[in-house]
Amino acid sequence: MADRAPVYMDHQATTPVDPAVLESMLPFFSREFGNAASRSHVFGWRAEEAVEKAREEIASLIHAAPGEIVFTSGATESDNLALFGAAEARAEKGKHIITCRTEHKAVLDACGRLERLGYRVTHLPVDSHGRVSAEAVADAVTDGTILISIMAANNEVGTVHPVEEIGRIAKAKGILFHCDAAQAVGKIPMDVEAMGIDLMSFSAHKMHGPKGVGALYVRKRHPRVRIAPQIVGGGHEKGLRSGTLNVPGIVGFGKACEIASKIMPEESIRLAGLRDRLQTRILSELQDVHLNGHPRLRLPHSLNVSFAYVEGESLMMSMNDVAVSSGSACTSASLEPSYVLKAMGVSDELAHTSLRFGLGRFNTAEEVEYVAGRVVESVIRLREISPLYEMARQGVPGASWPVRQ
Amino acid sequence: MIGASREAASTKVVERCRRPRNAGSFPPGEPGVGTGTVGEAAKGDLVRIQLRFGEGGRIEEARFKVFGCGSSIACASLAAEWATGRTLDEALEIRNDDIARELELPEEKIHCSVLAEDALRAALEDFLDRGEADRKTTSGGNT
Numbered sequence: 001m002a003d004r005a006p007v008y009m010d011h012q013a014t015t016p017v018d019p020a021v022l023e024s025m026l027p028f029f030s031r032e033f034g035n036a037a038s039r040s041h042v043f044g045w046r047a048e049e050a051v052e053k054a055r056e057e058i059a060s061l062i063h064a065a066p067g068e069i070v071f072t073s074g075a076t077e078s079d080n081l082a083l084f085g086a087a088e089a090r091a092e093k094g095k096h097i098i099t100c101r102t103e104h105k106a107v108l109d110a111c112g113r114l115e116r117l118g119y120r121v122t123h124l125p126v127d128s129h130g131r132v133s134a135e136a137v138a139d140a141v142t143d144g145t146i147l148i149s150i151m152a153a154n155n156e157v158g159t160v161h162p163v164e165e166i167g168r169i170a171k172a173k174g175i176l177f178h179c180d181a182a183q184a185v186g187k188i189p190m191d192v193e194a195m196g197i198d199l200m201s202f203s204a205h206k207m208h209g210p211k212g213v214g215a216l217y218v219r220k221r222h223p224r225v226r227i228a229p230q231i232v233g234g235g236h237e238k239g240l241r242s243g244t245l246n247v248p249g250i251v252g253f254g255k256a257c258e259i260a261s262k263i264m265p266e267e268s269i270r271l272a273g274l275r276d277r278l279q280t281r282i283l284s285e286l287q288d289v290h291l292n293g294h295p296r297l298r299l300p301h302s303l304n305v306s307f308a309y310v311e312g313e314s315l316m317m318s319m320n321d322v323a324v325s326s327g328s329a330c331t332s333a334s335l336e337p338s339y340v341l342k343a344m345g346v347s348d349e350l351a352h353t354s355l356r357f358g359l360g361r362f363n364t365a366e367e368v369e370y371v372a373g374r375v376v377e378s379v380i381r382l383r384e385i386s387p388l389y390e391m392a393r394q395g396v397p398g399a400s401w402p403v404r405q
Numbered sequence: 406m407i408g409a410s411r412e413a414a415s416t417k418v419v420e421r422c423r424r425p426r427n428a429g430s431f432p433p434g435e436p437g438v439g440t441g442t443v444g445e446a447a448k449g450d451l452v453r454i455q456l457r458f459g460e461g462g463r464i465e466e467a468r469f470k471v472f473g474c475g476s477s478i479a480c481a482s483l484a485a486e487w488a489t490g491r492t493l494d495e496a497l498e499i500r501n502d503d504i505a506r507e508l509e510l511p512e513e514k515i516h517c518s519v520l521a522e523d524a525l526r527a528a529l530e531d532f533l534d535r536g537e538a539d540r541k542t543t544s545g546g547n548t
Contacts, residue, residue: 309472311449317414317422317475328449328474337449352449385428385478387453387470388446394433 006321007367011206011301011360012155012183013325017252018208018361024255025210028248036245037236047247054254061257062181062200063191064217070237071250074214075182078201079106079149081216081241082178085227086147086199087114090176094144100124100132100161101343102154106201107180111149120144128404129294130157130344134165141169147176152184156327156340156356157293158302160188167196176225182206182214186260187268187299192217198225204249208361209256213249216241271359272300274368278357279303281372286379290403292327292341292354301359306341306350307375309389310382315355318382319374327354347402414475415509422475427485429468431455439532443523446472450517452481454524456488456496456532464488464496469524476514480504480521493529 008016028050036051038044055066072078087097099111101123111121122140126132132150141148148170153160163179170177178199181190186207192200203214218240219225233242283289288308304327307315312326327338328351336342337351346354357371383389414422430453431438437458444450450473459465467485471478483504488496501518504510510518 311473311477313474314422314471314478317419320419320423348447348449352446385425385470386472387430387442387451388472390430390470 004321004370006323007363007371008323009357009359009363009367009371010323010325011358012158012356013358014205014211015208015360016362017210018256018259020259021209021252021255025248025252028251032247034247036247037234047245050251051245051247054250054257057254057258057261058215059217061190061261062185062202062217063193065220067238068192068217068220070216070218070240071245072214072216072241073212073246074205075104075180075201075203076106076214078203078214078216079104079178079180080110081227081230082199082201083107083110083114083147083149084230085240086176086178086225087117087119088228089226090146094142094146095119096142096144097121097147097149098124098137098140098145099149100126100151102126102130102132102156102340103149103151104155104180104182107149107151126159126343128345129297130154130159130292130340131294131297132161132166134162134169137166138169138173141173141175145173145175147178149178149180152179152181152190153188153299153302154293154340155183156338157304157344158183158299159294160184160297160299163197164195170198171196183299183302186256186264187271187301189264192219198223199227204253204256207256207260210249210252213246213253215253267361268300271363274359274363274365275301275303275357277365278359278368278372279305281369282375285372285376289379290346290350292344292346303357303359304354305357306346306354307379308350308353309386309392310379311352312355314382315353315375315378318378322371322374324358325356327356328352342405345405347405349402414511414514417508418476418479418510421479421482421508425469425478425482427468427482427489428470430470431457431466431468437532439528439530439535441524441527441529441531443527444473444520449473450477450520452477452520452524454481454485454488454521454528456525456528458493458532462492464491464493473520474514474517476508476510476517477520479508480510480518481524483507484521484525488525493532496525496529499525 034043034047036047055069059066176198179197180201185202198219200217205211236242290306292304312328341351440455442453454469456464457466467488469481469485471481501522505518
C-alpha cells in the first residue's frame with residue numbers, strides 16, 4: 001500500500017485555516033501591525049477599522065449587532081466570562097444555575113468553581129440521544145435561578161439541543177440564557193434573536209479560522225445584559241475584556257464568518273452527505289456497531305459510533321493515517337470513559353469502543369471511502385484478537401455485551 | 406479521551422499493535438494449556454494469555470487476546486513472545502518493568518504492562534492448578 005497523507009476527520013477538535021482566511025490575516029502581522037487601541041495615529045486607526053469590520057461580519061452571522069460582540073481568546077474564555085460574569089453581576093438576585101451533564105468542561109468546571117463559591121448548580125440529565133428536554137429546564141427553575149447554560153450542540157456526539165424552546169423559557173421567566181455554540185456556529189444557523197439567547201460563546205478555529213480568538217455575544221437590548229468583567233487592565237472591549245486585541249486573529253475570525261455566511265447552507269448539505277455515506281458504510285458493513293447521538297437532530301459533520309468488542313484507542317492506533325478521536329481513556333490517571341456517553345446511558349464497555357468522526361470543508365468523497373474501508377478492516381482485525389468477541393461468538397455464559405447501563 | 410492530552414506511543418508499541426505476534430487462542434479443552442484472564446471490560450482493559458506446555462515442562466506456544474488500548478495489546482504480545490520456550494520458573498521471571506522498558510511505555514501506560522504480567526502469572530497458576538487436578542483425577546483412579 002502506497003503511503004498517503006493522513007486523513008483529518010477530527011474537525012470538532014479544530015479545523016485548518018481556510019486559505020482565504022489566512023490571506024486576509026497576513027498584512028496584520030507586519031504592515032498593518034498597529035494596536036487597535038492606539039487613537040493617536042494611522043497605524044492604530046487602521047487596526048481599529050479592520051477589527052470593527054470583522055466585528056460586523058461576526059455579528060451578522062449570528063444576527064447580532066456589532067456592539068454585542070466581545071472578543072476573547074476562545075470559547076473557553078467566553079464560557080468563563082459568561083458564567084463568572086453573570087454569576088457575579090446577578091449574585092444578589094439569586095445563586096442558582098441550570099446546566100446539563102453533557103456540557104463542555106469549560107462550562108462544567110466553571111460551574112464547579114461557582115458551587116465552591118456558594119452557588120447551587122442543577123445538572124440536568126439528557127436522553128439516550130444526548131438531548132436535554134426543554135420541560136426539564138422549565139421544571140428546574142426556582143425563584144433563585146439566575147442563569148441557564150445549555151450548549152447549542154454537543155462536541156462529542158453532535159446532538160443539537162432545543163435551544164429556541166429553552167430561550168423562550170428563559171425569556172418568560174426573566175432568566176439569562178447562555179449558550180456555548182462553539183460547535184454549532186458556522187455549521188447550523190444560529191440566530192440569537194430568534195433563539196432568545198442572551199450570552200453566546202463561540203470561536204474562530206472551529207470554523208476554519210485561526211486559533212486563539214473567540215467571542216462572547218452579550219445581548220444589549222431586551223434586556224440589556226450586564227456581566228462583571230473577569231480580566232481587567234485597560235478597559236478594552238467596553239470594559240468587559242481588557243487586553244490588547246489580537247488584530248490578525250480577529251480579522252481572520254471575521255473572514256471565516258463572512259465565508260460561513262455565504263456557503264453554510266450548501267456546505268452543510270455536502271458535509272451531511274459525506275457523513276451519511278461514512279455512517280451507512282460503517283453500519284452496513286459491520287455488525288454490533290451503535291450510533292451515538294441523535295439520528296436526525298445532529299450537526300451535519302458529526303458522527304460518533306461504538307464498535308463493540310474493540311477498544312477505541314487501539315482502533316485509532318491501528319489506523320494511524322486517519323485522525324479521529326475516541327471516547328475511551330486508558331491512562332493510569334483515568335480509566336473512566338466519556339462522561340457524555342455515560343450521561344446518555346451508554347454502558348462503560350461500549351463507551352470504551354467509541355470513535356468520533358468530524359468532517360470538514362476540505363474532506364473529499366474519496367477520503368470518506370478510504371476512511372470507511374480502513375475502519376471496517378481495522379475493526380474486523382481487532383475483533384479477531386478480542387477475547388470479548390470470541391466469547392460472544394462462542395456464546396460463553398456471562399459474556400453478554402451490555403449496550404445500556 | 407476526547408479533550409484529554411496523551412503522550413505519543415513508541416514505534417515499538419504501534420508496530421506490535423498493528424501486527425501483533427502471538428495473537429490468538431487455543432481450542433477449548435486443549436491439553437497442557439494454562440489460561441490467565443485479568444482486567445475488566447468496563448474499565449476498557451481485558452487481557453488473556455494462554456500457555457501450552459510441552460512434555461519437557463517448557464512453554465511450547467503462547468497466545469494472547471486483548472480488549473484494550475494499543476499498549477495493552479503490545480504488552481500482552483511481548484509477554485507471550487517472551488514466555489515461549491521458557492520453563493514455568495523462567496516464565497515467572499518476566500516482569501512488567503522489563504516489558505515497559507522494552508516497549509518504551511510512558512508513565513501513564515505502565516498499568517498496561519502490569520496487566521500483561523498479571524495475565525501471564527494467572528496463566529501459569531492455572532496450568533499448575535490443572536496439573537494438580539489432573540494428578541488428583543489420576544490418583545483417584547488408582548484407588
